[in-house]
Amino acid sequence: MVAGAERTRRSFLTLAGLLASGSLAACGSNTGRADGTNGDGTLRHWYHAYGEDGVQDAVKRYAEAYPAARVEVQWNPGDYDSKIVTALQNSPVPDVFEAQVKVEWVRQQQVVPLDDLLGAERGDFVQTLLTSQTVDGALYGVPQAIDTQMLFYRKSMLAAAGLQPPRTVDELVDATARLNTGGVRGLFVGNDGGVSTLTGPLLWSAGLDFLSVDGRAVGFNDPRAATVFGKLRALNTGGGLLLGAPTDWSDPGAFCDGLVAMQWTGLWNLPKIREAVGEDFGVLPFPALDGTGRVSVPVGAYSAMVNAKSADVDAAKAYVRWLWVERTEYQAEFATGFGVHLPARTSLDGAAAVLSSGPGAEAVRFVADSGRILSPPAWTAQAGTALSDAVARIAREGADPAAETRKALDVADSEITRLYG
Incomplete structure (x- = not known):
């Protein structure tokens, strides 16, 4: 061998x-x-x-x-x-x-x-x-098969901006804004501003989850959930996020075509990215919120x-x-x-x-x-829609993170009760 x-x-x-x-x-x-x-x-x-x-x-x-x-x-x-x-x-x-x-x-x-x-x-x-x-x-x-997603970044673009690969959520927000130069945006996380791709990684970055380990309780009944969802609002208002790309996050086109310095996308795109940019890229998990959070990659x-x-x-x-x-x-x-x-x-x-x-x-x-x-068996479509809608209102409309997170928690709690009594 x-x-x-x-x-x-x-x-x-x-x-x-x-x-x-x-x-x-x-x-x-x-x-x-x-x-x-x-x-x-x-x-x-x-x-x-x-x-x-x-x-x-x-x-x-x-x-x-x-x-x-x-x-x-x-x-x-x-x-x-x-x-x-x-x-x-x-x-x-x-x-x-x-x-x-x-x-x-x-x-x-x-x-x-x-x-x-x-x-x-x-x-x-x-x-x-x-x-x-x-x-x-x-x-x-x-x-x-196992699918996973991660952060792809252009080494040369980060080096030109004097940046290291982001290791915390705040560093990601900062890098996204600072990499927005010369017609190149800092980051692409989907045309919905990251609502569909980053809700799970944001929760995990704060040390939280959709559900408890046994699947019978909500896993984000914590003020840190609202805090970290507010970071997605910061990404969406910082000026460096690409929106309206020709293809969505699951396709590497924005990254391969040089429209962005960083993109959240699937590992399945590794061959296309290497063909487009050679070895001028690196990969990272989604960063931790802080010292008590966790880096993560979604597994589906x-x-x-x-x-x-x-x-x-x-x-x-x-x-x-x-x-x-x-x-x-x-x-x-x-x-x-x-x-x-x-x-x-x-x-x-x-x-x-x-x-x-x-x-x-x-x-x-x-x-x-x-x-x-990424999708535990007890995480229902109703709970997912409620949380996604709440995060969208926070990120795109500036709604209050604590109030919106509480609405999603109430729906998720009701769903757990419906399933398990």
């Missing part, structure tokens, strides 16, 4: 150990087989619309290779999460879909347990990912789930096991072949040589040391 591959192996084993402790009209993939489900020999599999070139073709190819049934892949651009919520309430389609499990789906018996699919391979999955897809002791999603993982209303739940489960447990070559390609994601299984570490050194290796360390689950 080459040295780089060995480093990659060690990095992923470390990542797994540390984490353990702590969508277009339907695009058919038709094999012509008639021994499936839904009466017409077809399993319907839904994905959201990945931004990387090649992913859609790959998942259609996986579906075509399934020997036991015909599988039709549907690619869903736009508001995929809302579409899934509606489908689970009213339809046997999709049979299989990717999402992050929610307690309310389990309470309403809209999804089925999948513990029996993992078998001896269970220990190979990053354990925190399994925990994030577990409700009341049962697993409802098989993780596909869409998982394969099965609709309880499927016409053939057993057939859908068998397909999920085949694709996301047995076919490790597809899993490795899905995670690392179309952008940079972290595999959900430690045995697939060798597939990600790009993560063995430089910013890629730093990203692995950030996730291992400071990764935080």
Whole structure:
């Protein structure tokens, strides 16, 4: 084994150990087989619309290779999460879909347990990912890959401004303003001013969270929440934040095209950024508010789930096991072949040589040391909307941080009571 591959192996084993402790009209993939489900020999599999070139073709190819049934892949651009919520309430389609499990789906018996699919391979999955897809002791999603976000910065631009990479939230606010020179803005965190991307990292920077560790209480009933949300207002009024970019935060275009000195975006964009700017960039976790806060990177993982209303739940489960447990070559390609994601299984570490050194290796360390689950099962859509709306009013309209945070707390408290009594 080459040295780089060995480093990659060690990095992923470390990542797994540390984490353990702590969508277009339907695009058919038709094999012509008639021994499936839904009466017409077809399993319907839904994905959201990945931004990387090649992913859609790959998942259609996986579906075509399934020997036991015909599988039709549907690619869903736009508001995929809302579409899934509606489908689970009213339809046997999709049979299989990717999402992050929610307690309310389990309470309403809209999804089925999948513990029996993992078998001896269970220990190979990053354990925190399994925990994030577990409700009341049962697993409802098989993780596909790990996504994370971080702060990319241009080394040359910071050096020209006499700045070090920001290590606190106040330093980030200051750097954003000071880097706003010569037609280049300091920072891009999304066209909504960071509301959708930074609400979680801001809470974590203050040592808080959406929910308590057990998921049964709100995790931001603390004055520091209002304080840190006020920092997003400072970013939005400091003059250095890019708004109205041609593409949103999940695309690296603003950074690659030199419109900004810093951008918050996904690790999946690492190849595009390196192609555009060479080695003139670095990566950082979101900084801490102060000495009692924490640096962080969000960790998200869409998982394969099965609709309880499927016409053939057993057939859908068998397909999920085949694709996301047995076919490790597809899993490795899905995670690392179309952008940079972290595999959900430690045995697939060798597939990600790009993560063995430089910013890629730093990203692995950030996730291992400071990764935080972005969407806990008990964090409901209603609670998320209330908090997002509150942060938007603070950041974009100058509303009172304490009053707005209290409104969101009240909604989140009500949601916890609704779920757990």
